Amino acid sequence: MTIDLKTVKHISKLSRISIEEEKAKRLTNDLNSIFKFIEKLNELDTSKTEPLTSVAETTLKLRKDKILSKNIREDILKNSPEKNKDFFVVPKVVE
């Protein structure tokens, strides 16, 4: 299968990455060559194979429901590009 420009623009929307027309065209070519390479997997019959999600095939350990980091509000806000008192600031969302 091939990926067309429209699909690339759709994925860019889903990825929340804006892309200029010129770049989108180049990306369409790149993605097609990569997917052509990936299509090789279709040669394999995997109808009877279980997927492998992680090599660490153990159930995740549970820890005690205890607060481990306290008073880290400042730490969390420290690298924010825009903040106001104890809040992250984003462009207006609700009209």
Added chain:
Amino acid sequence: MSEINNLKLCDLVDKIKNKKLSSKEITEAFIDRSKKSSKLNSYITENFDNALNRSKEFDEKPDFNKKIPGIPLAVKDLFCTKNLRTTAGSKILENFIPTYESTVTQNIIDHGGIIIGKLNCDEFAMGSSNETSNYGNVQNPISENLVPGGSSGGSSAALAAKLTPATIGTDTGGSIRQPASFTGTVGLKPTYGSCSRYGIVAFASSLDQAGPMTHDVKDCALLLEVMSSFDTKDSTSVEFTRGNYLNDLNENIKGKKIGIPKEYRVDGMPKEIEDLWEKGIKIIKDNGGDVIEISLPNTNFALPAYYIVAPAEASSNLARYDGVKYGFRSKGENLIDMYEKTRSEGFGDEVKRRIMIGTYVLSSGYYDAYYLKAQKVRRLIKNDFDEAYKKVDAILTPSTPSSAFKIGEKLNDPVSMYLNDIFTVPINLAGLPAISIPAGHDNNGFPLGLQIIGKAFDEQNILNIAYSIEKNIGYKNHINDWWIK
């Protein structure tokens, strides 16, 4: 170059314990040489003044019981370091100063190490040549305009150039072993779950592992001991008894069964690499090892499966970069516009490409055809290794299908760039440990490596086999300091 720079990690530890050298002397020597080596562009952020103070503090109150007492180390800029900028090679993190320390760098500090700086790497560790970094190309000290490999390219270059006595990298598809191979150094990717992922900027969480990069196998064993620990902050960290890798290092490989996978004899592999592989096989035989031909039938499917699994996980991991909580933000007319512009300006082309691949293979209607399919193939690849390990103790292959290439040579052809990792990617998919050791040179005098792959948690075994090959193969790095003259 000061004599100190020529010493290996274990030698430096001895000298400091025997009070022949102080931490300050050692730290100064590596900082001085790093300052003279800016042309390599191996550092993104220097921590020189701070490190010098640390070394003086160490000398005032030395603790010689530590594993790496007062030893300076530069680390890949993918590890979060408290109060020290961490960029992951990306513009989107250009001002990010972590408020916490990654477990692996904390282990280094706890064992007496001193962080002297953060080393260049491909953006978010996505690349095989360090050319995707927002902070510029890194020069391979072996020869001018040669890539140092990637993604831990700043690490391999700084190590080979002796700007740091040892270093650490991360390996998602070969990012420790391929740059080690390209620079004539040793690099080990531990078993998945050995070294904590806490505080490492995430790329593909089911594949990422941190590991040591050193001048020789002994140093590698020591640094692995320092790095490896069980950590409750990483949900996939595995609780097992870590070995005394250095103390138990043993070159005796008599009776060891070493597999040679026939599928790794790929078309178009340079004769030099074929010869090198034969040389490794001969050394194993000469030292009483048993060489056995094996088959890993699904090898050819590893790379295509990897280029679904890794981008899928990356697209999910990198969703956090939204210009709100940390990192670069671009102005936008509304929230969505801000997201889109921030991510468009903050990420480089390769990272965008992989986020897009990942988003596509996870999107509605394609999940089964791509992502699920790749996970099934991943199972087949792991099964191949499980089968092989019924017959052998370890596997010997070349580390890479070629030696280092020129800067810019493969930049416009993503698939040819991806093929660099053909021998290393299957190991990440199966979660196994593997080490690359320098073993010879090609016609240009560029280094070539051999890879030894082990069973899960059998790091000691591959270190021992590597140690034996290293002792017999007589490899020497030829570096003439061209960037200083």
